[in-house]
Amino acid sequence: MSVYGVALLPVIIGLVQLARIFGMSSRLSPVLSIVVGIVLSLIYVAPGDFKKSFLVGLWLGLCATGLHSGFKNTMNGTFKKKDSNKGCDEEDT
Secondary structure (H helix, E strand, O other), X not given: OOHHXXXXXXXXXXXXXXXXXXXXXXXXXXXXXXXXXXXXXXHHHOOOOHHHHHHHHHHHHHHHHHHHXXXXXXXXXXXXXHHHHHHHHHHHO
């Protein structure tokens, strides 16, 4: 596997996000991410080798899921800290 397969991570995240915009349940996002990773790996990374494509695609899908989840949780935690500081002053009065 070459390092260039990693460039598919933003593509996978974008396609899954696009599916969510069009009404797909967020609970299915990890499954779709894995499926898209496997399909793109079959087409782009190792077209002739199914076993390698499957493993690389599975890895790409799981990485894309973790990358999106980690970014989302970080951003939610950052904004919650700012909002929770506002509420402390109001309760003391």
